Amino acid sequence: MQVGEREPAPAPRNRWRPLALAGVCVTAIALVAAGSLRGENILNIQFHTFQDSRGVTVLEPIVDLDKDFTERSGLKVKFGVDAITAASDSCARCHPDGANSQRTFVNVDYRRKIGDYKLDVGGQISRENFYAADTAMVSISRDLNKGNTTIAGGYSFSLNQPQLHPTQSVENQYAHDLFFSVTQTLTKNTILQLAYDYNRVSGYQSSPFLRTRVNDIMVVGNTPDLRSRQAVVVRLRQALPGDTYLQADYRRYFDTWSLASNTFSLGVEHYFKPSLLVGFTYRWYGQTGADFYQPSYTGNPIYYTGDFRLQPFNSATYTGHVVYTPAHRLLDLLPDKTAIDLQYDRYQASTQFASSMFTLGLRIPL
Amino acid sequence: MTRTGRMVLLTLAALAVAMWTAGCATVQPWERARLANPCMVFDYNGGQADFASHWQSAREGSSGGFGVQGGGCGCK
Numbered sequence: 001m002q003v004g005e006r007e008p009a010p011a012p013r014n015r016w017r018p019l020a021l022a023g024v025c026v027t028a029i030a031l032v033a034a035g036s037l038r039g040e041n042i043l044n045i046q047f048h049t050f051q052d053s054r055g056v057t058v059l060e061p062i063v064d065l066d067k068d069f070t071e072r073s074g075l076k077v078k079f080g081v082d083a084i085t086a087a088s089d090s091c092a093r094c095h096p097d098g099a100n101s102q103r104t105f106v107n108v109d110y111r112r113k114i115g116d117y118k119l120d121v122g123g124q125i126s127r128e129n130f131y132a133a134d135t136a137m138v139s140i141s142r143d144l145n146k147g148n149t150t151i152a153g154g155y156s157f158s159l160n161q162p163q164l165h166p167t168q169s170v171e172n173q174y175a176h177d178l179f180f181s182v183t184q185t186l187t188k189n190t191i192l193q194l195a196y197d198y199n200r201v202s203g204y205q206s207s208p209f210l211r212t213r214v215n216d217i218m219v220v221g222n223t224p225d226l227r228s229r230q231a232v233v234v235r236l237r238q239a240l241p242g243d244t245y246l247q248a249d250y251r252r253y254f255d256t257w258s259l260a261s262n263t264f265s266l267g268v269e270h271y272f273k274p275s276l277l278v279g280f281t282y283r284w285y286g287q288t289g290a291d292f293y294q295p296s297y298t299g300n301p302i303y304y305t306g307d308f309r310l311q312p313f314n315s316a317t318y319t320g321h322v323v324y325t326p327a328h329r330l331l332d333l334l335p336d337k338t339a340i341d342l343q344y345d346r347y348q349a350s351t352q353f354a355s356s357m358f359t360l361g362l363r364i365p366l
Numbered sequence: 367m368t369r370t371g372r373m374v375l376l377t378l379a380a381l382a383v384a385m386w387t388a389g390c391a392t393v394q395p396w397e398r399a400r401l402a403n404p405c406m407v408f409d410y411n412g413g414q415a416d417f418a419s420h421w422q423s424a425r426e427g428s429s430g431g432f433g434v435q436g437g438g439c440g441c442k
Contacts, residue, residue: 103440126439231428239403260428309426357421
């Protein structure tokens with residue numbers, strides 16, 4: 001189906017929505033903070049930066065509060081902003097001096113223990129220039145075998161609405177996601193987790209921000225309206241002698257666009273002192289391309305795309321992180337056991353794309 | 367379902383059975399000291415995991431497998 005054939009949904013972007021979201025978030029955090037203090041209550045403040053080889057810079061402050069109201073119920077509220085400066089490859093064609101954008105998101109998650117089950121119900125609202133996403137999610141888990149086995153499952157539904165910038169037309173995309181996992185304690189030093197994820201996306205799936213060359217004319221892509229995605233994951237956590245921990249993950253992914261990928265990651269963390277944790281992780285990722293992906297097109301192709309994520313490539317990510325949890329009160333201001341988290345990630349793809357991410361985080365027990 | 371998909375699911379099922387069997391060897395609560403360490407908890411730092419998942423899905427064609435997924439974004 002050609003772009004523009006589908007009846008565009010009526011549109012509109014309310015510029016006040018991000019502020020309304022921020023208001024809802026602040027209110028929710030205030031309500032949470034006003035409640036009684038029981039169980040584990042954590043305030044996480046993180047500041048992420050992302051800079052890539054195209055010159056795009058993203059600054060992302062995130063605040064999330066995880067609070068138990070009673071022994072059986074709790075609430076998690078998360079609020080974040082992505083401030084994007086400079087231009088992406090796509091933006092640069094029309095805005096050679098750069099384009100600024102911003103994404104605001106709020107996530108609220110309510111959890112409750114019902115008998116032997118833990119139930120989580122939540123949602124997420126995300127707003128940015130030319131893109132809106134609303135998600136509702138529910139998950140349930142249960143411990144078995146004296147806590148040595150945990151089974152969990154979840155479902156989420158997302159309505160994503162890209163605006164076909166520079167027009168005012170808005171398209172709809174619907175995503176259903178099903179998730180199951182089994183976590184098993186194998187020994188007093190080993191935990192294994194198996195997970196399966198089924199994701200079905202329908203509706204508009206081209207990127208309105210990425211263009212490809214068809215018969216030497218740059219056009220927005222045209223992709224199939226349906227994509228079913230599956231992923232299986234195996235994760236291992238192994239405690240080694242000497243306060244050292246090993247983390248190994250493998251993911252196999254495949255979908256109905258013939259894109260398949262393998263992801264391996266291996267990490268080691270070591271406590272040099274009880275207050276100082278240092279870790280390093282290596283992640284390798286490789287994918288095949290979607291069956292209709294080509295660098296450029298000629299003739300009269302049914303499907304065509306300029307989405308770089310649908311081409312075959314591989315990548316490597318190197319991550320180093322340090323967590324410092326001083327025994328005394330930090331700066332005489334923050335509570336005991338407040339942790340400072342520093343992390344650096346370097347991502348390098350075979351497409352010559354590279355990026356660096358830096359995170360500064362504070363984990364504050366309340 | 368493709369042959370690869372069937373193989374993966376079969377492997378997953380076999381591993382699940384193996385895990386279930388291994389579960390019979392119960393680790394007692396007083397033996398769980400090291401299991402309680404944050405390094406042994408999957409996605410203990412949820413904020414960092416969410417951030418990584420976000421930028422990876424903006425750069426790579428596959429996603430999922432680490433819990434129910436949220437909505438998309440226009441960050442490309």
